Amino acid sequence: MLTITDLHKSFETADAPMPVLRGVDMEIATGECVALTGESGSGKSTLLHLVAALDTFDRGSITLDGQEFSGMGDTARANLRRTRIGVIFQQFNLIPSLSVGDNLSFHARLSDRYDAAWQAELTERLGLSELVHRWPEQLSGGQQQRVAVGRAIAARPALVLADEPTGNLDEATGSAVMDLLLDLVAETQATLLMVTHSGALAARLNRRIHLRHGRVAEVAAA
Structure with missing residues (x-):
């Protein structure tokens, strides 16, 4: 489903390019749920952004x-994000000028995959039925992250990418959001790649891939 080969990425600094990814190789099968772990600065978020087609890499594939x-241009990468990939960010990244309901349906409408029945089911299962007319700023952190999960799943993407999706939530709220995410990913038969610092969350997924200094250091069953 997802194959990454000899992936390299550096960022320019005042002195010299700073390597972040130094030859990453990994394969993820369709329907797998994989945790991406590693110390701060190991390249986890950079790798996730590259897989999300939000940035370009130096070499590899x-x-x-x-x-x-x-070789993809901006238009092709944007189309890939619309049609194949759903992204859940730690900071929620909801659109403040849109209601909860419109935030939930945003990605699905953008990809021309809006399904009113699926939207209604998602809204109910995420516990947001009474909140659809509110603005993001009127929600708690846990409610905002549930909206973010729903927005990513609404278009039924093949690949869901999550960057510390419970990092800003307390333990109980984070566990509840994770339950919803895993249930919805399984139901839509999506593949999940999730960056996390939490060993407990990583243990709930099928496998764990650990990065160290921009390389895959360990691959293990969760």
């Missing part, structure tokens, strides 16, 4: 369902 990212 990323292939999603046979589609190679190398």
